[in-house]
Amino acid sequence: MPRQTKIVATIGPATSSPEMLERLIRAGVDVVRLNFSHGSAADHVERAHAVREAAQRVGKEVAIMADLQGPKIRVGKFEGGQTVLEPGQPFVLDAGYTGLGNHERVGLDYKELPRDVRPGDTLLLNDGLLVLDVTAVRGEQVHTVVKVGGVLANNKGINKQGGGLTAPALTSKDMDDIKTAMSFQCEYLAVSFPKSATDMEMARQLANVAGEPWRHKPGLIAKIERSEAIPQLEAILKASDGIMVARGDLAVEVGNAAVPALQKRMIKLARAHDRVVITATQMMESMIVNPVPTRAEVSDVANAVHDGTDAVMLSAETATGKYPVETVETMASICEAAERAEEYRLVEADFAARRYGRIDQSIAMGALFTAYQLGCKAIVALTESGSTALWMSRHRIDVPIYGVTTQRATLRRMALYRNVRPILMAVHTDRDEALRDAEALLVERGVLKPGDTYAITCGEPMGYPGGTNMLKVCRVG
Incomplete structure (x- = not known):
């Protein structure tokens, strides 16, 4: 079974060269994080272009996440x-x-x-x-x-301790950095220290305005690192496209002992609200200087996988560490081992307990249920916006999901969704032609072979976001 959990890696001095970027992507990186706390606007633009070029050489699209610095709540110099x-x-x-x-x-x-x-x-x-x-x-x-x-x-x-600092989530530097991030059309924008949904709504408005020349709207990730954000978690989730369990500052404010339970709660809540979730901070910290992780770090990564996180994140391990490629390879192997150990059982009660008012959501859930019952080799979602693949990925199933799209921005955005493999397809106006092309792409990649069954969803007429209205079960001839 291909790895379901995605890997986010921060790039920095240790990994900014074209060669290192290519090696990181080959090792398993799905999302590259640009940390706007360090470097100039020109540095970030140059690195973003280098990431795009490296991904093209490897033949794998990765998402770029621009991580805003947020307020500088720091001492001065000595x-x-x-x-x-x-x-x-x-x-x-x-x-x-x-x-x-x-x-x-x-x-x-x-x-x-x-x-x-x-x-x-x-x-x-x-x-x-x-x-x-x-x-x-x-x-x-x-x-x-x-x-x-x-x-x-x-x-x-x-x-x-306990929170209460009044610094706003978005500073004037962040507002300038949003413009920089939109100039290279980052797929995700991470907002540091949000305290309420209002912080995320303001960030979205600024990003949408800055991205208008390119008709680009990034996904927004709320970094949960203030104690004030915990009571507002559900509202923040609804105003965002995902959250990051930022365990560093959060642990300092609420206490280390409270973080594991908060991590589980945040991951569960994010999945329930059809949002993505990244688990971050010190996941492989010892590998900054050592070629192997500690046993505790291995367990930490595995537990995040079992909790249901979409992605696990590396910070200094890949930005400045001595073993960035080895760290990614090790993290990928831990994720794969944790996933193999899971017992995947689609909980039918989840479907009975929820009501879906949208046709496309109902079709997505129907595809999951059908593929699980029939033992399909794959679920294929022909999608313009990526929403169908996202909804499917919120449920645990050992059937791999393939998000097939004609939109490169959607392709990259789906790189963060757990258990979703993005594939780019040519534009088709005829439904049957699109279905045949999708099957051919999966056969070409070795995902499907003659005799295999798979479930496929699409919308008719073709090419309209939110238009998924068809589910079909096919057998490869």
Whole structure:
């Protein structure tokens, strides 16, 4: 069975060359992430073009996800690049200070911090490795006592335990970066630190306007990393095309122990709402410097697969790590092993409990049910928008789904859907001709052979998004 779970890889200094990009895609990367927290607009445009060219050489279309930086909630810079904080010592975070910091105080990139905290609050720095208790707020200065010390380096992040920082999700830099991302028509735009559906709606409006010259509308991914987003999760989901379980900042705000249950809840909710979901952060962290992962990392990736995630994501492992290709290959093998161990059983009660008001959704569900009952070799969705393939992919089934489309943008977007293999097909106006061409493509790829049965869905007349209205069961002659 081909791998169902998709792999998202961040590219950076270690993987920006044409050769490395090609090797990553051959190793199994389905989506390339461009991290807009680093590099210039020109860098991202150049890398996006390099990704497209590498994918073309490999003969596999991959999606590009532009990941916005979001608000810079960080400390400033230090003399010598870092300082050491000892437990019990006083330390001042000073929004009005513009010089280099030391062991007594440091400036802030986030100037609103003095208005967001009060005595008794707890601040967590550098992904929670350092803990400061707020003792007083005096003007632009936040006075703290170090509870858990350690090395604090330039521009490390700040979180408030329990959330409550007022920084908006979209900054002026993000708005410029959206324009850059639309210039190369990224398939997905990841929004950092959204707190509500309004944040996602604003991002969508900005992206649609910026993409208008190319008639391009990206899928929006909400990165769930603020505690305030948890009560708003369902509303955020409905305003997005998918979510990312961004376990780094989220764990700092809600506590490490709460994250596994939240991960399972978010994946389940996303699938129930027909949204995609990416599980991210430290999945193969040790492979930044080691050629093999830890056993705990193997279990972490496998558990995300069993939870039903669409994709697992690599960050520094492929951006700056020593073994980027090996990391992708290892992650792919873990996903495949986890999927082979699953017992795939289409739950018929799920179909009985839901009502579908749309013909195309009903056809998609009918194809799943029919293929499962008949033991079909494949499910083929002729789709303009990719919606039919997406709906099918929300249910666990061991029958591979092939999203066959005439639209290259749809082809790339489907690269993120679990258990969906995108295929590009020539434009047809005749339904029967399109069905024959789709079968020929699958036979050519070795998916189907004479005697195999498969279920295929399409719309008539051809070429209209949302027009799927036919299900047919075929046998290869």
